[in-house]
Structure formats: structure tokens, C-alpha cells
Amino acid sequence: MEAIEGECGAMKLYKYVGGQNALISFHGLNGEYNDSATICYDIERGNGVDLNIFTVYAAQLNSGDEDWSKNDICDVFKAVKNDGFTSVDITGVSLGGMAAIRAMAFNDDPDHEASWPHLEIKTCGIVCGKDDRKTYESFAKVKIKCWHGTEDPTMPYSGIENMVYETAKVGGDIELISLEGITHGAWAYAYDKTLEDNYYAWITSFYTNQPEPPQPEVEDAVLTFVVVNGKGKIETESGEVYEVPLTKIET
Numbered sequence: 001m002e003a004i005e006g007e008c009g010a011m012k013l014y015k016y017v018g019g020q021n022a023l024i025s026f027h028g029l030n031g032e033y034n035d036s037a038t039i040c041y042d043i044e045r046g047n048g049v050d051l052n053i054f055t056v057y058a059a060q061l062n063s064g065d066e067d068w069s070k071n072d073i074c075d076v077f078k079a080v081k082n083d084g085f086t087s088v089d090i091t092g093v094s095l096g097g098m099a100a101i102r103a104m105a106f107n108d109d110p111d112h113e114a115s116w117p118h119l120e121i122k123t124c125g126i127v128c129g130k131d132d133r134k135t136y137e138s139f140a141k142v143k144i145k146c147w148h149g150t151e152d153p154t155m156p157y158s159g160i161e162n163m164v165y166e167t168a169k170v171g172g173d174i175e176l177i178s179l180e181g182i183t184h185g186a187w188a189y190a191y192d193k194t195l196e197d198n199y200y201a202w203i204t205s206f207y208t209n210q211p212e213p214p215q216p217e218v219e220d221a222v223l224t225f226v227v228v229n230g231k232g233k234i235e236t237e238s239g240e241v242y243e244v245p246l247t248k249i250e251t
Helices: 037-044 070-082 097-107 137-141 158-167 197-207
Strands: 004-008 011-016 021-026 054-060 089-093 120-127 143-149 173-179 222-228 232-235 242-245
Touching: 004 070, 011 037, 011 070, 021 037, 021 070, 021 097, 037 054, 037 242, 054 097, 054 120, 089 097, 097 120, 097 137, 120 197, 137 158, 143 158, 143 197, 158 173, 197 222
Parallel strands: 021 054, 021 089, 089 120, 120 143, 143 173
Antiparallel strands: 004 011, 011 054, 222 232, 232 242
């Protein structure tokens, strides 16, 4: 499936129209929208997220940009909001991992209502990202999973480890997949469907493994009530038989 190209503020926006859930993918430094460090590469090869479940948004930073600014991130969220979505899942790689972290932090920004069109962030997949936050209360509202190489020289492992600790401390639902001995390349593991703890299986689980909704109780009328050997015996319309204790009523 080819991406539909559009505008997103001053950036290009590539969109794969699919399911009823929005998913934003933030790429890394100097990354193309469909490079190996984004889920879009896999989508175009038929090996990515299920487009029966998700509509995927992938913005392309302008040439020469070396960071995702608040305005850039806000523009992507506006595009999702304008398409009628009220919630969104997000993921990001390296510099894009930082963008995903900032997106969660912006939820509690004092200027939120003026500059940030509200969308509930349901999940966040952070792949070798860098944490530059100091408060984590807003992170507790989101289900988070991180993939990070323990020997990453670009985005130090200790930073993401601290974020996981601080988020858990304020009640967050967060998990860290530590890739022992891996440097700056966690995306090769996070987005590999052959591995057990991959991003695709994790994000899809929230939409395919939901418990069955509770069934309404069917009234099962009592047909008979008799006393046998000092015990109450009830038979219902469905054929069920129940034994009930008898309690003497004091008058």
C-alpha cells in the first residue's frame, strides 16, 4: 500500500489509511519517512502493523532539521485530530523516540489548550529514545513500552532506565526491553515480528485480545420450591436445581 502524501504545517505528511485507530510514527535523525528506522518501511513490504486496525501517520522533518520541535509534534497531532480521531497511539525511533516522550509530557503543558489539540494518548512505543523530562505524572496516563540497547552511545541506556523507574514510581504502566550488548540500533529488534517482544505484537494486543463484553443476565424464573428433609429445593425454568438453606423467621 502506498502512502498518501499531504501537508502537515511546514512538513510533508505521509498517511496510510486503514483502520479506526490512529498511530503516529516519528522517525529518527535524517530518516526518510519509510526508512528502516520506522514502521512505514515494514508497511510497504506487507510486514508492518495491521492496516485493518490502524491508520498510520508519518511526518517528514524538513531538510536540515535536527530535532522535533513542539510545533512539529503539534502539527502532526492536529492532522490526526482533523481526521476525526479522539485518541492516538504513538511510537518513535531515536530522535523520534524523544518526540514521543515529549508528546506525552506536553499533555500537562500549561499552554496545552492554546497550542495542543487534545487527543488521548493510549500507548507509546519508545525505541532507543532519549528522556529529557523532569516530571512524569502525565506518563502514568499512557501504557508505555521501551526498547533500548545497553551499550547505546548515542542515547545512553541510563537515561531511559531512569525514566522507567520514575514513571513506575508515579503509578505508570511501563516496561523496558533491555537489549544486552546492543548499541544504537534497537529498532532492528523492536520492529522484528519474528521476536517475541516486538512492537507490533504489543500494540496489536490492545485491540485483538480484549475480553468478551459481559453478557446480560437472563432471568431464570422459579418453577417450584419444596422442602425436602428440612432443606429448600428450587427448580427453575431452565432446569437448574438449587439447594438453599432455610432460616427461621422470628415473630
